[in-house]
Amino acid sequence: MTVDNVPIEARHEDIKGRYLLPHRPSSSARGLHHFALVSSDVERTIQFYQELLEFPLTEIFQNRDYKGSSHFFFDIGNGNLLAFFDFPGLDLGPYQEVLGGLHHIAISVDPATWERLRGKLEMAGVPHQIESGASIYFNDPDGARLELLADHLGEMYGSRVL
Numbered sequence: 001m002t003v004d005n006v007p008i009e010a011r012h013e014d015i016k017g018r019y020l021l022p023h024r025p026s027s028s029a030r031g032l033h034h035f036a037l038v039s040s041d042v043e044r045t046i047q048f049y050q051e052l053l054e055f056p057l058t059e060i061f062q063n064r065d066y067k068g069s070s071h072f073f074f075d076i077g078n079g080n081l082l083a084f085f086d087f088p089g090l091d092l093g094p095y096q097e098v099l100g101g102l103h104h105i106a107i108s109v110d111p112a113t114w115e116r117l118r119g120k121l122e123m124a125g126v127p128h129q130i131e132s133g134a135s136i137y138f139n140d141p142d143g144a145r146l147e148l149l150a151d152h153l154g155e156m157y158g159s160r161v162l
Contacts (some may be wrong), residue, residue, distance in 0.1 A: 034073060034081035036106060037144050042070055042086050044141050049074045052120055053148075054113075055082065066090075076107050077152060102147035104137065114150040128161055132157055 041043040042060075047161065051056045055074040058081065063069035066131050073081045082105070108115065118136055121128050128138035135151040154162030 001130075011065070031078075032080045034083040036071075036083040036085060037102075037140075038142065039084040039086045040073065040092070040142050041073075042084075045084055048141050049082070052124055052126075053117060078108075082107075102144065104147050106135075106147040106149050108149050108151060108153045111150045114148055117148055144158060 046057055050057050050140065055076050058073045058075050060070055060072035063071045063085055066085075070086050071083060073083045076082045087090055088105055112137065114134075118128070120129070121136065121138060126138050128136050136148045137145060139145055149156075152158060
């Protein structure tokens with residue numbers, strides 16, 4: 001399928017000109033409280049995120065919406081959390097990346113940590129892809145796509161985005 005990018009790029013420039021304000025106001029939000037994903041195996045998820053990626057488990061408690069389900073959290077730095085639910089007894093099927101759904105979660109780490117975690121992913125046999133020397137893409141045990149980004153928070157490949 002061939003796509004004519006000229007009108008798409010023109011549309012993006014039009015949107016940028018109309019909505020990217022020269023003096024950005026403060027956000028009404030305080031930050032990302034947590035991003036929630038589904039886990040098919042609580043212990044495997046904890047081993048992957050805490051042991052392999054070095055994101056400390058901060059809490060685990062019963063999900064208020066589904067008896068027997070747990071809600072658990074990992075510290076991903078800067079006051080942000082990555083959360084998971086498990087739903088025992090529900091056949092949710094495998095994770096699927098879909099158009100209009102979650103594409104990936106990008107988590108900023110410093111360059112030395114990026115190198116260390118890249119080595120840990122390789123030692124653990126986790127398939128991954130490196131892009132631009134600053135991004136590592138890989139899937140968690142349930143298939144959710146993650147990115148470890150060696151850029152500072154608020155930067156993306158040398159550009160300020162915040």
